[in-house]
Amino acid sequence: MMNYRWGGYLLIALGLINLRYQTGHENVLQHSLIIIVPGALVLLATWIKPLNGFMAEKTTKYAALVIGLLLVAYAAING
Template sequence: METIIMNMRWAGYLLIAIGLINWRYQNSFEKGAPIWIFGLLLIAGTFVPAVAKRLTSKFGIAVVALAVAALLVVAFAA
């Protein structure tokens, strides 16, 4: 469980960095903000025990993985 939480935190840090880079270089809040906001929410969620328990379920892992992958595609396709 702890490894999954750490991986989710790293994914959150990745989304924050990519979101801020997109925001800076594309000069568009609409393109960068959803990426780094989801990253912040993901990191915050891993520190709340009730949310972390939901995130570490099989369904939670799948949802987070799909959301992170979709946001990365949006970041690099925009």
């Protein structure tokens, strides 16, 4: 679960950094929320006990990794 939390914190931080450094650009809030919301959902899911089994599955780990990497790339390219 710790790796999920780190990933969630990473996405939230990248979204907030994106929000700050793109102030004044069109649709900046929308672009930042695309990064922040999944991070917050992953972080929240780590504290919900019934989701522990689902998040421990190998396919879920790979899907979270791919989506997380795509969001990090989006944050870098979007800037």
